Amino acid sequence: MSVAFQSANWFVPLVQTVHIIAIGILLTAVYVLSFRLVGLTQRGQTLAALAVRSTPWVWAALCVLLLTGVLLTITEPARELLNWAFRVKMLLVAALAIILMLLQLSLRRDPQYWSSSPARRRSARALGILCIVAGASIVTAGRWIAYV
Amino acid sequence: MAVESTLSWLQDLRLPTEIRESLWMFPTIETVHVFALVLVVGSIMTVDLRLLGFTNRDRPFSELAAEMLPWTWLAFSFAAIAGLLMFSSKALIYYGNIPFRLKMCCLLFAGINMLLFHWVGVRHLHIWDKARPPWSAKLAGGASLVLWTAIVAAGRWIGFTT
Numbered sequence: 001m002s003v004a005f006q007s008a009n010w011f012v013p014l015v016q017t018v019h020i021i022a023i024g025i026l027l028t029a030v031y032v033l034s035f036r037l038v039g040l041t042q043r044g045q046t047l048a049a050l051a052v053r054s055t056p057w058v059w060a061a062l063c064v065l066l067l068t069g070v071l072l073t074i075t076e077p078a079r080e081l082l083n084w085a086f087r088v089k090m091l092l093v094a095a096l097a098i099i100l101m102l103l104q105l106s107l108r109r110d111p112q113y114w115s116s117s118p119a120r121r122r123s124a125r126a127l128g129i130l131c132i133v134a135g136a137s138i139v140t141a142g143r144w145i146a147y148v
Numbered sequence: 149m150a151v152e153s154t155l156s157w158l159q160d161l162r163l164p165t166e167i168r169e170s171l172w173m174f175p176t177i178e179t180v181h182v183f184a185l186v187l188v189v190g191s192i193m194t195v196d197l198r199l200l201g202f203t204n205r206d207r208p209f210s211e212l213a214a215e216m217l218p219w220t221w222l223a224f225s226f227a228a229i230a231g232l233l234m235f236s237s238k239a240l241i242y243y244g245n246i247p248f249r250l251k252m253c254c255l256l257f258a259g260i261n262m263l264l265f266h267w268v269g270v271r272h273l274h275i276w277d278k279a280r281p282p283w284s285a286k287l288a289g290g291a292s293l294v295l296w297t298a299i300v301a302a303g304r305w306i307g308f309t310t
Binding site: 144 | 175178179182183185186187188189190191193194204207211212215219297300301304305307308
């Protein structure tokens, strides 16, 4: 399979294109939510409404990313699996997915969860900053797989 | 030719030369470019999907656009500056590269599409702001989706042909 994917020279750029667009959708959803958590944006809808609206897009994008990521890894296993930037990226993706799931579950149970006390507002801000940093780091680590 | 001599002058300037000769500068600028462009594409596609009537249907288009597009422009300016820096480091090679030219054409068309939408497409916005957009707005949204997908594809293709 690896050989077949490598021999078609359109395969890698095509899969990477789908991968990049899915990152665009995921990161936009994550940043809209994070900016709201941090308090950079206040307009329009509530945090809970935002989270509910973006949930299917977040997980659909993550599924596409996993699928295209697996295809790219099958094509060049050594380039990815032995690469420390790849490993850092995978850890960051797992961390981001866990934070997103926690945010979505907490807001589904209680739409006011992250605004109900000063301590929770502080945690919400911290989670927002964490998501922003994780998103940027994932893209950075992803691009540097090609260079380290 | 005038274009070639201008480009060779450009890539022999100090900063482009440094970018070309450094091991870390190009990948770093490229990382900024990729980070900015995923946000450009993601935020534009959010607006396009609303124009097509697929998402955010319960929210006024003007509200969504006012919320997303300032960030789109901020990200676009980062992507453009990083892109210009990358271009300047190997200007002659990129100039002769077919995927690069395709990408620039698609960017131009995306810009024209956006201008047309802002001049003509939003004329009756008050009527459809909270409802399903008319066919002209759908066309603009669809064209934008296709063009930005092509821009990403051509951009990725540059990396495999230079």
